Amino acid sequence: MEKYILITGTGRGIGLALVKEFLQNSNIQVLALSRSARPGCIPASDRLRWLQYDDTMSRTEPEYYYKLISGQITKLDVLINNAAIYENKPYMVFSRQESEYMMNINYHFAAELIRQTIPLLQKTVKPQVINISSMAGFAGSIKFAGTCHYAASKAALHALTEVLAVEYPAIGFNALALGAVQTEMFNKAFPGAAANMTPEEIAKFVVGFALHGASLFNGKILPVSRSTP
Numbered sequence: 001m002e003k004y005i006l007i008t009g010t011g012r013g014i015g016l017a018l019v020k021e022f023l024q025n026s027n028i029q030v031l032a033l034s035r036s037a038r039p040g041c042i043p044a045s046d047r048l049r050w051l052q053y054d055d056t057m058s059r060t061e062p063e064y065y066y067k068l069i070s071g072q073i074t075k076l077d078v079l080i081n082n083a084a085i086y087e088n089k090p091y092m093v094f095s096r097q098e099s100e101y102m103m104n105i106n107y108h109f110a111a112e113l114i115r116q117t118i119p120l121l122q123k124t125v126k127p128q129v130i131n132i133s134s135m136a137g138f139a140g141s142i143k144f145a146g147t148c149h150y151a152a153s154k155a156a157l158h159a160l161t162e163v164l165a166v167e168y169p170a171i172g173f174n175a176l177a178l179g180a181v182q183t184e185m186f187n188k189a190f191p192g193a194a195a196n197m198t199p200e201e202i203a204k205f206v207v208g209f210a211l212h213g214a215s216l217f218n219g220k221i222l223p224v225s226r227s228t229p
Contacts, residue, residue: 004029004073004124005210008113009083010050011036013183014132017203018080023047025211031072033083066116076120078210081110081157082132086185088146099149106153111160121171128214129164130206131175133157135225138177158221165219174217176209178202179225196226 005022009015010032019042022028031049032038038050049072069076084106087098114129121127135141137154158175165173180186180195181202187193205224 002027002029003077003211004031004075005078005080006031006033006069006076006117007080007082008033008109010034011039013185014178014181014199014202014206015082016042017199018082018206019048021200021203021207025207029073031069033069063116065113066119069117070120073120075123076117077124077127078214079114079117079121079127079129080132080206080210081113081129083109084132084134084153084185086150086188088190090146091148094149102149103153103156106150107156107160110157114160114164118168118171126172126215127170128172128174128210129161130210130214131157131161131173132206133161133175133177133221135177135179135223138221138223141177141223161221162219169218172214172218174214174219175221176206177221177223177225179223 005028007015007018007022007030010019011034015032015034016039019030019032022030023045029047029049031051033051035053037052042048051068051072053068085102087102110131121129134150134154136143136147136151137158143151154177158177161173161175179197181197181199182195183199186195202224
């Protein structure tokens, strides 16, 4: 039976690696939600729908995302909220506008997308919502200077995950708190630093979790890191 997977933030990094990895499965239909056009490294496929739009990922008007997505599918098996931004900046020079923009993309966009896709998730068996998060927002983990608002946005995503697992027990809600991954976003925030995980490694793990492991968990914030929290 075919499964329908919706992934956000697919233009690069982990999201792009997820698209490639899911397309290795012949029974998977992928919906890729991105502000950028489909990269040349992703060939056209009848199992891939690339949904591009040109706003700031903070649209919250009623039914916008539902109309965009339901025009492509009638059910949804897995939603993967991967879209995020990151900026390494001291707390005192981080403006309110910048912090609100980060919260919009890292938290409000995911929350609104979940709200608008719940009707599609409720039309399948054992649907899953997987929020791609960070150890930066994991309680008790080592914190780093310059990550205040990023960490706060991810902590908010963790709380959302836990509460929605209670409100919608028929849908699985889990968050994967990733350690450092060698993405473009990481390279920009930490020039010259080396992460101990690649997007491809994470993609293989997330795909395996989505297809085989997620049903064993609900309302959990799971650290995915080679370092100690």
